[in-house]
Structure formats: structure tokens, C-alpha cells
Amino acid sequence: MYAGVVAPPMIIGPAVGLDPPETAFLIGASLFTAGIATLLQTLGVWRIGARLPFVNGVSFAGVTPMIAIGESAGPGDALPVIFGATIVAGVLGFLLAPYFRRLVRFFPPVVTGSVITLIGLSLLPVAFNWAQGGDPRAADHGAPKHLALAAATLVIVLALRRLLRGFLRQISILLGLIVGTLAAVPFGMTSTGGVRQADVFGFPTPFEFGAPQFHLAAIVSMCVVMLVCMTESTADMLALGQIVGRPTDGRTLEGGLRADALGTAVSPVFNGFAASAFAQNIGLVAMTGVRSRYVVATGGGILVLLGMFPVAAAVISLVPLPVLGGAGIVLFGSVAASGVQTLARADLDRGENALIVATALGVGLIPIAAPGFYHAFPADVLVVLDSGISTGCLVAVALNLAFNHLGSPTPATPSDQPAGSAPPPVPTAP
Numbered sequence: 001m002y003a004g005v006v007a008p009p010m011i012i013g014p015a016v017g018l019d020p021p022e023t024a025f026l027i028g029a030s031l032f033t034a035g036i037a038t039l040l041q042t043l044g045v046w047r048i049g050a051r052l053p054f055v056n057g058v059s060f061a062g063v064t065p066m067i068a069i070g071e072s073a074g075p076g077d078a079l080p081v082i083f084g085a086t087i088v089a090g091v092l093g094f095l096l097a098p099y100f101r102r103l104v105r106f107f108p109p110v111v112t113g114s115v116i117t118l119i120g121l122s123l124l125p126v127a128f129n130w131a132q133g134g135d136p137r138a139a140d141h142g143a144p145k146h147l148a149l150a151a152a153t154l155v156i157v158l159a160l161r162r163l164l165r166g167f168l169r170q171i172s173i174l175l176g177l178i179v180g181t182l183a184a185v186p187f188g189m190t191s192t193g194g195v196r197q198a199d200v201f202g203f204p205t206p207f208e209f210g211a212p213q214f215h216l217a218a219i220v221s222m223c224v225v226m227l228v229c230m231t232e233s234t235a236d237m238l239a240l241g242q243i244v245g246r247p248t249d250g251r252t253l254e255g256g257l258r259a260d261a262l263g264t265a266v267s268p269v270f271n272g273f274a275a276s277a278f279a280q281n282i283g284l285v286a287m288t289g290v291r292s293r294y295v296v297a298t299g300g301g302i303l304v305l306l307g308m309f310p311v312a313a314a315v316i317s318l319v320p321l322p323v324l325g326g327a328g329i330v331l332f333g334s335v336a337a338s339g340v341q342t343l344a345r346a347d348l349d350r351g352e353n354a355l356i357v358a359t360a361l362g363v364g365l366i367p368i369a370a371p372g373f374y375h376a377f378p379a380d381v382l383v384v385l386d387s388g389i390s391t392g393c394l395v396a397v398a399l400n401l402a403f404n405h406l407g408s409p410t411p412a413t414p415s416d417q418p419a420g421s422a423p424p425p426v427p428t429a430p
Contacts, residue, residue, distance in 0.1 A: 001055050001299055002174075002306070004278055005034045006316050007331065008058040010324065011126055012273070014134065015067045016082075017075035021197050024314040026271060029204040030058050032307025033272030037263030038300030041256065041277075042293040050248070050256030052240050053285055053296040056263055059276040060335060061115075061232070062086075062225045064122040065387040066273070068367075069218045072383050077213060083268035084212035085222035090265025090274070093226045097257035100230055101250055106405070107231040110353045111396040113342030114360040115228050118392040120336025121361075122368060127332050131325030146322040149189065153180035153326030173327050180323035189320045198314035204270040204307060212268060217383040222274070224390045226264065229276035233260050236277045243282065244291040352403040359399060364392025 009030045013023030037056035044051045069085065070078035096103070131150035132142040140146070157176035164172060184190050237256045241248030248256075256277070263275035285291060306312050348354045366373050367388045374385040384390050 001034070001038075001057060001278070001303060002031070004055075005030055005057040005303065008060060008063050008273060010316070011063050011123075012066055012070070012082075016070035016078035020191065021314075024198055024310060024316070025204075025208065027314075027316055028202070028307045028310045028312075029208075029271035030267075030273060030307070031303050032204050033263070033267035033270050034058060034275060035300045035303030035305075035307060036270075037259065037267065037275035038303065039297055040263055041259040042297040042300060044255060044259070047251070047255050047258065048262055049259040050237055050252050051293060052237065052244065052246070052248075052252070052256070053291055053293045054237070054240065054256065055278040055296055055299065056260065056275045057278050058273045059225070059229050059232075060123065061119055061228045061276070061389060062222065062274045063126075064119075064389050065221045065225055065383075068386040069215075069221060069383050071386075073213075073215070073218070077210075079209040079271070080207075080211060080213040081215050081218050082222075082273075083207075083209075083271070084214040085218035086268045086274050087212055087265050088214065088219045089222040089226035090261050090263070090267075092223055093230055093261030093264060094258055096230070097254050097261060100234070100257055101253055106397060106401060107227075108400065108404075109342050109346035110348070110356055110404075111360075111393070111400050112228075112231050112235065113339050113346050114357050114364070114396045115339070115389060115393045116232070116342055117336050117339030117361065118364040118389050120332050120334070120339060121365065122388045123332035123335065124329070125368060127325050127328030129325070130321040130328055132322075134321035134325075145187065145189070146325075149180065149184055149187075149320065149322040150326035150329075152183060153177070153323045154329055155326075156180060157327055157330050173331060176327050177319055177323060180326060181319050184320045184323060189322070190318050192318065195311065195314045195318065198310040200311050201308060202310045204272075206269050206271075208271050215383075217381060221384045221387055221390050224384075224393055225274060226261070228389070228393055229260060229264075229274060230257055233257060233277040236282060240282050240285065243286050352399075356396060356399040356403060360392045360396035363395045364388040366391070 006027050009026040010023065013026045018026060034057040038054070041049050041054045041056045042051065043049065066082045069082050073081040129136070131147060133140060133146040135141060153176055156179050157173055160172040160175050161169060168175070181190060233256060234253060237248045237253055241252065246252075260276050267273060267275055343357060346353060346357070348357065365388060367386045371386075374382055377385060
């Protein structure tokens with residue numbers, strides 16, 4: 001839970017120009033809001049919450065779009081614009097929750113697999129930049145010492161994954177970060193400034209970075225992210241319901257989506273980001289046999305406490321960026337791999353599904369492979385176009401509608417079934 005929650009703010013903070021203490025504050029706020037969202041999801045209030053052993057945290061799906069929004073808005077307004085768009089997206093998701101079970105038939109694995117793959121591929125360049133030192137303007141960017149530390153961390157993570165068993169194997173990435181950080185200490189590649197400056201206790205001040213701003217292009221981009229998050233959460237809830245012996249019905253699904261959306265809408269008030277279900281939780285439930293939602297709720301409570309102690313969040317800032325880069329290759333690569341795993345079950349031999357995937361991935365990779373491709377477009381439009389996840393998702397949905405729904409005489413296959421039927425494959429995101 002902890003590693004998954006802190007990774008997105010660690011990416012977004014430096015990308016929008018925050019210094020280490022500000023990034024540490026952002027990490028603490030994300031821990032706090034993820035804990036609130038997890039409590040809301042597991043314990044439930046009224047018709048909000050799936051009441052399943054479900055972990056909620058910061059969604060990786062929003063990282064690249066939010067970085068694009070931040071770059072378009074500028075350093076001073078980046079987070080207010082991101083938070084404003086996230087609030088609107090959360091409200092939209094809350095209103096759509098009762099109807100999303102009918103809409104989800106337009107998000108079969110051929111669409112969700114393409115989007116999850118793009119999420120991983122879009123984040124990999126971030127890991128590569130970290131491995132080089134994180135600051136392209138620095139004189140030692142890409143220096144051998146940075147690359148060596150990143151490579152050593154990658155090898156450590158892989159070795160731990162191969163040699164360890166049980167719980168330790170599951171946290172091999174976290175252990176790799178710790179070992180890599182300790183290895184960097186003798187070479188003076190760690191900074192303790194953030195820890196020394198952090199307060200022991202501090203409540204996340206509402207709108208610490210300014211009042212939310214509402215820009216149309218940013219709102220559109222985050223609403224797309226919200227739809228992606230709702231699609232992933234739907235798949236996760238269907239699968240988790242089967243594992244715990246409580247098949248997910250329509251009311252449970254709606255409650256879970258409402259919790260996702262409400263958590264997303266409230267998180268920016270406390271300087272957090274879009275909240276959605278963590279798919280890796282499903283694997284842990286299946287592996288450990290711990291099916292109690294109260295156990296997961298306790299974990300959510302721990303996240304809240306960590307978020308209220310900035311010094312605990314600041315400890316994460318000790319991790320050198322090359323260490324994050326080495327672990328990030330595994331972390332983000334496994335997201336892409338889970339997308340490929342979903343696509344493998346998407347019946348690509350049927351109709352034009354392979355063409356849908358090919359086009360969606362091709363269009364989605366444009367901002368990654370050719371960053372200046374859309375440079376002649378207006379800045380507001382670039383917020384959407386410069387996000388490969390958003391453009392790839394829109395293309396995948398549009399082509400799926402064109403080839404598999406509008407005027408198609410071919411009957412639906414399992415990959416086209418709506419949310420009420422057999423559960424779709426579950427992504428194993430990190």
C-alpha cells in the first residue's frame with residue numbers, strides 16, 4: 001500500500017517544480033487521502049463503498065496526464081489546475097456510478113488492455129530519467145555513477161524476487177529501494193535535508209498550494225482518466241468478489257465506484273490525487289487467504305497516521321533518484337506487462353481487435369516517441385494530445401465502437417460482455 005501510494009507524488013512533485021520539502025508534503029497528503037479512500041471503500045457509508053477488502057490509492061493512470069497539465073499551466077498554477085480538474089472528474093464519476101455498469105460494455109479487454117499497456121509505456125521514460133539522475137540540466141546527468149546505481153538496484157530487485165519467498169518476495173521492490181539507498185550512502189548520493197526540515201506532526205492543510213483552478217482541457221483529460229480508473233476498478237471488484245466468495249452484484253459495484261469517485265473528489269482538498277482500486281491487492285488476498293475487509297481498513301488507518309507525520313513521509317525523500325530509476329524499470333514495466341496479459345485474453349483473432357490495439361498503441365506512443373509532434377496545436381489542446389494515455393484510450397474506445405458495436409452483425413464474445421457477467425481479466429499493476 002505504502003510504496004504504491006507514494007510513487008505517483010514522487011513523480012509529479014519534481015515534474016511540476018516542487019522542492020524536496022514540498023514533495024514530502026505532497027507524499028504525506030497522498031498517504032492521508034489514500035487512507036481515507038480505503039476506509040471509505042472497506043467500511044462504507046450509506047451506498048458508498050464496496051465493503052470488500054479493497055485498497056484504494058493514487059492511480060498511476062493519472063500521472064502522465066497530470067504532468068502534461070502541469071507543464072501547460074506553469075509552475076505556480078500546476079497543482080491548482082490539476083486539483084481543480086481532479087475534483088470535477090471525481091464529481092462526474094460519482095454521478096456516473098449508477099450507470100457505469102451499462103457503459104462498461106464499451107470497455108472490453110481490447111480497450112482496457114491497450115490503456116494499461118500505455119500507462120506502463122508512458123511511465124518508463126520517467127524511470128529512465130531517474131536512472132540518469134533526474135535533472136537533465138545537471139552537469140552529471142547520465143553520469144556512470146548514476147547508471148551504475150540504477151543498474152545495481154535493478155539487479156538487487158530481480159535477485160530478491162528470485163531468491164525470497166512468501167511475504168518478503170512480495171515486497172522485493174521495497175527491499176530493493178532500501179538496499180539501493182544504503183548502497184548510495186557511502187558515495188554521498190543521499191540527501192537528508194528533507195528529513196531535517198520536516199515536522200514530526202502536521203495535518204495536511206487544505207489547498208496548501210492554492211485554490212483549485214478549472215481549465216476545460218485539463219478537466220477533459222482528467223475525466224478520461226476517471227473513466228479509465230472506473231473501468232479498472234470494475235474489473236477488480238468483479239474478480240475480488242469471486243475470490244472472497246461474495247460475487248459482486250450491481251449494488252456492490254455502484255458502491256465501490258462511488259467510493260472511488262468520492263475519494264477522488266475529496267482528495268484534492270487535502271492536496272491528494274485521483275484515488276482508485278489497487279489491483280495488486282487482489283493477488284495478496286488470493287495468496288494469503290486474508291479476506292477480512294477490517295484488516296484492510298486497519299491498513300487504511302495506518303496510511304492516515306503516516307500522512308499526519310510528515311517526518312515519516314520525508315524519509316522516502318532519502319531514496320536517490322537513480323535507485324528509484326532502477327526499481328521503476330520493474331515497477332512500470334510490470335504495468336505494461338499486465339496490459340499485455342490483458343490483451344492476450346482479448347480475443348485479438350476476432351474481427352478487427354488487433355487493428356484496434358495497433359492503432360491505439362501507435363497513437364498513444366506519439367507523445368513518448370516524438371514529444372514535439374503536436375507542437376503547432378493550441379496549449380489547451382496539448383493537455384489532452386500530450387498524454388498518450390488519454391489519446392490512446394479515446395482512440396481505442398472510438399474504434400471499438402466502430403468495429404464491434406455500430407452495425408456489427410457479430411454476436412458478443414466473452415471479451416465484450418458487460419460488467420454483470422463473467423469477470424474480465426484483472427491487471428496485476430505494481
